[in-house]
Amino acid sequence: MTMTMTADEIRRAFLDYMAERGHVIIPRAPLIPRDDPSTLFTGSGMQPLLPYLLGAEHPGGRRLADSQTCLRVQDIEEVGDNRHTTFFEMLGNWSLGEYFKEEQIPQIWTFLTEKVGLVPDRIFVSCFSGDPGHGIPKDEDSAGIWSRLFVEAGISADQVDLGTEERAAEVGTNGARIAFYGKKNWWCRGGNADEMPLGEPGGPDTEIFYMFPQVEHDPAFGANCHQNCDCGRFIELGNSVFMEYQRTAEGFAPLPRRNVDYGGGLARIAAAAIDSPDVFRIGLLWPIIERLEELSGASYDDQKRSMRVIADHLRGATFLAVDGVTPSNKAQGYVMRRLIRRAVRFAFDLGLEENFFPQIIPTIAGIYAAHFPEVGEHAEYVEKILAKEEQSFRRTLRKGLKQLSQFAKTGVTGRELFVLSDTFGFPVELSTEEAERKNIALSENWREEFDEQLAAQRAQSQRRTTLHV
Known part of the structure; x- marks a missing residue:
């Protein structure tokens, strides 16, 4: 054979x-x-x-x-x-x-x-x-x-x-x-x-x-x-x-x-x-890569990491939507949101700064619909859910990247990462990834500093709730 x-x-x-x-x-x-x-x-x-x-x-x-x-x-x-x-x-x-x-x-x-x-x-x-x-x-x-x-x-x-x-x-x-x-x-x-x-x-x-x-x-x-x-x-x-x-x-x-x-x-x-x-060269993933090449004009050989991340994460987010998950800030919805946001971030490397999820989801559905018919049956719903999250995060992403660059001029600690997360809606995971990509130094104890800011905010919120009651 x-x-x-x-x-x-x-x-x-x-x-x-x-x-x-x-x-x-x-x-x-x-x-x-x-x-x-x-x-x-x-x-x-x-x-x-x-x-x-x-x-x-x-x-x-x-x-x-x-x-x-x-x-x-x-x-x-x-x-x-x-x-x-x-x-x-x-x-x-x-x-x-x-x-x-x-x-x-x-x-x-x-x-x-x-x-x-x-x-x-x-x-x-x-x-x-x-x-x-x-x-x-x-x-x-x-x-x-x-x-x-x-x-x-x-x-x-x-x-x-x-x-x-x-x-x-x-x-x-x-x-x-x-x-x-x-x-x-x-x-x-x-x-x-x-x-x-x-x-x-x-x-x-x-x-x-x-x-x-x-x-x-x-x-x-x-x-x-x-x-x-x-x-x-x-x-x-x-x-x-x-x-x-x-x-x-x-x-x-x-x-x-x-x-x-x-x-x-x-x-x-x-x-x-x-x-x-x-x-990523197999039939379950390569059609997604080819679609990304077509949309971006970029070559897979030149942009392997970005295309691999996008293909994998959108496939995962598609099946999560099929199985009833929607983006949120808790549990499974948070993981789904993280997959979508990472896909959007890596799409910037390909010059895909406009909404492109609706042009990728049909390709994913086409790959899996024959063996998992529920994917084809829910394709329009999936496209709607993922496209809405993409549009929302693109605005956040632009603001967050700009602010991270500003912070980098004077040094980035856990306090700045908390501001990016709390004020600009820029997840700490993306902030640290972006810092690594751009060789932006983080303070040695950034995680502890971030957690301290988070704990202080929660304590303040609790005091306000108690006073209100």
């Missing part, structure tokens, strides 16, 4: 493949979690299935699969490189106590190499090196299965135990296909095993990476490259979590059944399929 599959074709192939293997295909859950106040957004494919991973019976059975839309803003500052996005789709399959490692690892290998057509020789993996402190053993079983698959494909299956990313950056893998890491290969919603909240499920995972030989290792990320290096030479395609533990007050207890929780990044798999380390 040639490496020409589009993201839409990969999504369809995955769901068909899993259905053939007895999985029930379930619809995507909204980006706003139901009955889960612990998080603002659906940030992983497993999140809507949490009760079933803990032991409840799912109405669809014990073999499930889907393509789940997700939103994560923890790494929003990373958007602009070749692989990070806030909005993404996870191809997922689950075994709720049915099969385990022996079936899961080969079926994902088969999907990636035979169905998608990825080159086996460019696939590398990682496994869990164990956690003696919590009584969790090294995952020799997964490594053994991977070793067998590599050997059957005519590939050397050397292994290396690295423990941490820091050590890996120092010594490298020396070409080993299978690398063992510690915390990096433990998966749960709350971080590593030490940080897991009580009641949370988790387990060791095995991660799949695709190597792009055209990307040279950047020594800024360490002397040697390895699977988890952030230089962009290796891109993680997905991981299989063997979710069999639950955090308790006494430590880790086995779950009622051993589960498989697989999540594969659709965009990254699609990028690998076209042999591009740049996920």
